[in-house]
Each structure stands twice: as C-alpha cells, then as structure tokens.
Amino acid sequence: MIAKISRRLAQQIVETVKDVCGKDVNFISPSGVIFASTSPQRVGEFHEIGQKAAQTGTVIEVHEDGSFEGTQKGVNIPLFHQNSLLAVIGISGPPEDVRKFGYLAVRVTLLLIREQELDAAVRSRREKIRYMIRSLVLKGEGDAKYLKGCMEEFKISCNGLFLVCDIRLNEGYNPANISIFERDLDVLFHTMGIELYCHESPREYVALIPQQQSTLYRRHFCQFAAAQEHTFSAGLGTARTPAQLSHSYREALTAIHSLHFSDQCFCDFSDLDVEILFDGLDPDRKKDYLEKTVSRLSQEDMRLLQVYYEENMSLKETGKRLFLHKNTLQYRLKRIARITGYDPRVFRDGTALYLGVRMRTEQDGS
Template sequence: MKLSKQIAEKITKEMMNIIPYNINLMNEKGIIFASGDKKRIGTLHKGAAKVLVSQKIYEVFIEEESMKPGVNEPIIINDEIIGVIGITGHPDEVRPFSKLVGATAKLLIEQESLNKKTQNDRMRCENFYNELLLRKTYYDDEFLQQGKFYGIDLTQKCQAIVIKGYLNTKAFKVFIERFRHFSTINPNKMVLFITEQNNVSEVVNALIKRMEIEKIAIGDKEELAAVSLEQADNAWEVGNKIKPSKKVYYYDELKLFIHLTSFERNNLDSSLSGLVNSGNNQELFHTLQVFIEENGDIHNTTQKLNIHRNTLNYRLEKITDLTGKNPKVFLDLFELFCSIIWYK
C-alpha cells in the first residue's frame, strides 16, 4: 500500500481545521507530500527520514539541522511504514494531537484503499460484462471461470434481454440490482443476461411493471450471449416498425420478418418516402403501421387512431395514390409491410 498525494492533502487539510498546529505528511521516502506550509512541499523532511530508519517516533525539542520542534510519527499499516506524520510544535504540547492525527490518517488511508478496491472490482466486473456483450468466439476456461466468479454459469445457454427507456433513475437502479447479471449500454439502454432455466418469463413480467421501461426485446437461448443480444436488437428494430404499440418483442416471434430485412432491398422501400413526407406528423405512415398491426380490421384501426371510418378510408386511398399499392389488397399490403421493415 502507498500513500497517495491526494489522501495526504485531504488528511492535512481536515486535521488542520481541528488542531492549531502545522501538519506535515511525508511519503515512504520522507518527501513532504502535503503541509500547511506550502513552501515545504516536495522537499525532504529530515525528521521523517530518521523515523523511516529507526521505525520509531522521533521528537525534536529544539530546532536543529533545519528541523523544527515537533513530533514525527510513522504511519504503519499491515506492518509496513507507508509514510510519516509530523506536527510542528513543542513535543509536550503536540504529542496528544499526534495520536489523534495518526489514528485519523490510518482510517482515511484504509478507507481510500477499500474504495479503490471496490472501484477496481466494479471496473473488472463491467469489463467482464462488456466482453460478454461483444464476444462471438467460444468461451475459454479462463472466461468461464470469470463468469463463475460473478455468479453466471456460461456453460448454460444464455438469453439476452434488451430494455430501453428512462433507466437512469435512482429507484430503477435499485430495482435492477436484483437481477445481478446486466450491462449498461447508455442511460437509456441496458442488457440483462439470463442463464437459469424457465426464468425469462418471471424477469419479463417484473420488467413490464416498471414505468421507466418503454420497450423490451428478448433474444433466443444461445451458446454465446452476444448472438442472443444481436437477435434481441433485431427484434426491437423490426418489432418497433411493424408493432409499434407493443412493449415486448421476442426474436422467436419475429424471426421470419427479421430474415426479410437481410434480403436485397433495391429501391423497394422508396415508395414509403411519400408517406413519411406527407401529412402532419407522418400520419399516413403511422396509419399504415396501425392498419397492419390491427390485421386490416377497419373498426379496430379507427378505434386505435381515434378517427372516423371515412377519415381512415380517405387515408388508405391517399396511401394508394402515393405508393401505387392498395392496403386493402393482400399482396399490395404485404409489399407495403415489407417496405416498412426495410425503411430506414
């Protein structure tokens, strides 16, 4: 363990607010790291040098060899001297404060060490889950052992659940900790990893109830988590186009339509540009989405859009005029449906 300049400055500042004496804090080489006398920072403290040699408290009663009167005490943690604390003043006056400052310094240094360990552990954990997100090669023994350390069994198939929404609230951060195995992509997107059998439905049911979550997408169970994640992302992208009102998208349910997106598109989606640029707030495009989602049912579509039947018929005619495809004709509707999937 080493004494950092930052913690040395913190100890000196805080303790000099309490006691009316100058404090010097030296590192393991006797160099002054922090001091109430700023001019001495970076210089060798001769009293500290003597402490480091003798490994005992060294007191100076009268000024000698450029050393001012004071008490110099080693900072010992785990049987190792990591620095020296010096309090300037007559030893009989400052000696009681030396013990107080020494004990406080040890507490602060140990706390800093614990904080660093916690931070390093958190970073290692984040790095592991980030690698799990991206890794598309089979897991070696070392990576499997890392997973075991974090409580996830990567010898089992893994299922990725992507959630999107307002996920940066304090309440949601507390809630999501219960699932243990997750990675934050950004404040609005997270990925959960599930390896336990028959546990996905329970997780999804819990997630659905959270107001912060707008959309959930679930990949299949796969040997590699990154493959399931890619499936979940594809399910979200396609599902949001053809079923925009739904909250949960399963890759397994959308697999056919996702595969359609990999076909050569040419200019088949260009027919939708007229819809997007026509009307207020892309109302024709949205009308077509709802019409498809409601399986072409006129009544349900008007109810969902909160418009009159005649208004819907007018919009469908307008879509026909702009695209050359009639939504009421099955094959034309299928082509429009594919165009929505392919539309960027």
C-alpha cells in the same frame, strides 16, 4: 492493497487532519523527505526525525525546534497499513498539545486509504464485468485466460443460460440527464440482484440476465420503461450459453429495431415473427418490395390497411375504428386492389400487402 501513498492522497490527508486539530501536518516518506504538507514551502525538505521514526518504527517526539535537521517540535508517528510502512505523519507543536491528535491523524489516514482501496476494488470489479460482457457479447476482447478468470470469479458456468438486454437512450434525450438515468438503471438492477451489466457507450447499456430471473426482469423492466416515459428503446434476446451470447445480443438489437412498428419502448425477441425477416433484409430488396406492393398508396390508404390487419381483416371492427360505413370500406379496399394489383381480402395478396405495410412503417419510423 495500497503500497504507496500518492501525493494527492497525502495532501488530502494533511489538510483533513489540520481542519480538525488546527496544527500544521507533514507527510514524510520513509526516506525522510516531506512530500505533502499544510506548509507548502516545506514540501521537498529533508526531515531527519521523520526518517528516524521510519527506520525504527516508533513514535518520536521533538521538544525543541531545530534539534534535528529540518525538524520542528512536534510528534512523528510511523504509519503502517497491513504490516507495511507507508509514511510518517508529523504534527507540529508542543508534544503535550499535539500528542492527542496523533491517534486521530492515523485513524483519518487509514480511513481515507481504506476508502480509496474500496473505490479501486469497485472500479476493478466493474472493469472485469465490462471486459467479460465485451468479450462474450460484443466479441471485443481476446485474452481467453483472463476471460476465464473473470467468469470463474462471477460464477458463470459455460453451461449457464443468460439473456442479453440492450438498452439505448433516444437521440433526443438530454445529455445533462444521462447521469440521472444511469442512477435509476443502477437502482433497478440492484433491486433485482443483477450485477452483470455495463455502460457500453454514453447511450448504450448491456446487461446479462440469468434465465431464472428473466420473468421477474420482464415485469420490473416494463414498469421501469413506463416510468421513464419513452426516453429509451430496449430489446431482450433469448436465453443462450456464454459462448452464444453474441447471438442473443443480435436478437436484442432486432427487437429494438422492431419498435419502429409500435409506440412501446421495450420488446422481447421471443414475441416477434415477421419483424425477424425485416431486420436481415438488404435495403435494396426492401426498396424493390415496397415498389412492387405499397409504394403507390397514400398515407390514408396505408392507415386503412394497418387498422384492417390489426382488426384481423374484420370489416365491422375496421369500420368502427375508422368511422367508415361498410360499403365505403369495401369500395376503398377494391380501390387499393386496383392500384396495387393485390386484393387485401384475398389471403395471399393480403399477406403481401401486410408485409409491405409493416416494412413501410419501419422505414417511415427509422
């Protein structure tokens, strides 16, 4: 609840009321000092009747200028909000002319105050959600008591299951359009009834998806991703309790990293396999592995192997995709075996090359 009206809000109110009635309007503090006015020179002046109206809690009309200190003819109306006196509104002019604007002035004032309170409540709610997500997912806060209160407010059980979704705008995305993207993202979450999400940074967004909504979310989000035309990358972790959400977040990041292997922009961690290993490998180990397996292969050789493994090592299907005769394909596979020391047609060697191809694809795409 607003217990005191700021100068900025008071000035907004007096200007709004004057736009309607065409009369000068003053906002007077309970102590009798004018702190907002459509006549700037009056700000800071003492208003005797304004003080008296505040003290008595009654409307006082003045029929002559100068009858009281700092007072012109007009009406002076105490403004109460939830039983608390906030100020006195003074409207200058003959009382019989301006009296009718008194109710209007009070209503406009209360509407603007209510709007400000709602804005503050929304901000407070969003701030709590952001604090909670940072605490549970990013481990960025430390007030356990406040966190518990937030979880109780949003009815998050310690045994409940949630999936973390991390969304990151691509570096090339035009910053001028970020607000449009955020609007569309807000609409998506609102449509699915998901409110536990926050803008973690200008290009990162984190959401908690209740497990019971995860199937619906995947379907809607894939449609959303298609409509956005590769403006972002997003990863979805697995279902975890609140205490384990940082783990789901790491899974979501691994899912995002795996997108280097594809032309998709959304990945579910539960769909990954060898990519999970790659995400945790030391860069030097990756370099050593690539040096040992595929470093001496050309881009053409790499493309051949990529298609070969995508077609489940089928010579027929690989040849179709690459427009190669079966004999030519056999020759090139043998040539790869001579260069690398690993034969793509042998299971163990083929597995080693497959991992090298995937690892190098990740490296080239990052």
